[in-house]
Amino acid sequence: MLNLAGKVAIVTGAGSVGPGWGNGKATAVVLARQGASVFALDIVEAAAEETRGIIEAEGGICATHVCDMLDSGQVKAAVEACMRRFGRIDILVNNVGGSHPGTPVTMPEEVWDRQIDFNLKTAFLGCKHVLPVMEAQGSGAIVNIASVAGLRTSSDRSHVGYSASKAGLFGFTKSVALAYAKKGIRCNTVVPGLMHTPLVEHRLVRQLGARDAEALIAQRHSKVPMGHMGTGWDVAHAVLFLVSDEAKYITGTELVVDGGLTAAAPGGV
Numbered sequence: 001m002l003n004l005a006g007k008v009a010i011v012t013g014a015g016s017v018g019p020g021w022g023n024g025k026a027t028a029v030v031l032a033r034q035g036a037s038v039f040a041l042d043i044v045e046a047a048a049e050e051t052r053g054i055i056e057a058e059g060g061i062c063a064t065h066v067c068d069m070l071d072s073g074q075v076k077a078a079v080e081a082c083m084r085r086f087g088r089i090d091i092l093v094n095n096v097g098g099s100h101p102g103t104p105v106t107m108p109e110e111v112w113d114r115q116i117d118f119n120l121k122t123a124f125l126g127c128k129h130v131l132p133v134m135e136a137q138g139s140g141a142i143v144n145i146a147s148v149a150g151l152r153t154s155s156d157r158s159h160v161g162y163s164a165s166k167a168g169l170f171g172f173t174k175s176v177a178l179a180y181a182k183k184g185i186r187c188n189t190v191v192p193g194l195m196h197t198p199l200v201e202h203r204l205v206r207q208l209g210a211r212d213a214e215a216l217i218a219q220r221h222s223k224v225p226m227g228h229m230g231t232g233w234d235v236a237h238a239v240l241f242l243v244s245d246e247a248k249y250i251t252g253t254e255l256v257v258d259g260g261l262t263a264a265a266p267g268g269v
Contacts, residue, residue, distance in 0.1 A: 002244040005035030009091035014040035015047020018198035024095040026232035032060035039082040041067040069096045069122035079129040094123040094144045099162035115161025139184040141243040148193045177252030186251035193258025196229040225260035
């Protein structure tokens with residue numbers, strides 16, 4: 001079940017911004033545990049190398065490559081490097097992204113542009129350069145990491161760029177899925193809810209001006225119907241299912257990983 005032996009997976013944002021397990025780091029490790037050879041991309045070399053060390057310590061196979069997913073030339077070079085190293089690409093996980101608060105009035109234009117590029121263009125460029133490889137192979141599975149912020153919004157915290165770009169990923173994923181459905185390539189979206197990853201301490205505490213990280217974490221736990229946030233491992237296992245052969249009849253859809261958040265009454269994201 002969920003055997004990825006013989007497959008090659010590119011995971012973008014495969015490092016972590018701080019101690020612990022981000023979505024990309026956990027995904028890279030989970031795919032390797034199931035037999036995939038992982039090509040780990042990150043803009044920070046040390047972060048990618050940490051992931052490689054974990055995978056190799058467990059007997060898995062991983063190579064790393066420093067890549068800015070906003071630079072088409074660098075993405076193209078990374079895909080070429082993966083092909084030289086492994087000779088094929090079976091899986092692409094587009095995991096790069098991040099949020100910044102603001103309304104259309106308070107958000108500077110350059111921040112808006114950065115949000116759209118960071119959350120949406122990175123997936124576009126990943127697909128742009130990987131899809132020709134998959135098409136030549138006649139097979140492939142792509143997973144884009146979105147957010148419930150693209151499905152619902154908060155009444156007490158606006159992040160228009162993040163919400164718009166993550167919502168855009170849904171349409172992008174469906175378009176790719178339909179364009180390549182007859183070519184043996186599947187494309188789906190994993191939609192995380194409130195997650196406790198290193199980004200909470202590294203970015204959200206500062207963005208929200210929170211003086212008490214523990215209080216912020218407790219507040220986020222309380223918003224989830226299950227009573228706690230998810231982790232990078234929850235996202236990783238959702239990705240694993242969607243890229244596996246067991247999901248061979250699934251394309252153009254979303255797998256929500258949110259502890260029941262979007263099923264509940266409207267509330268903060």
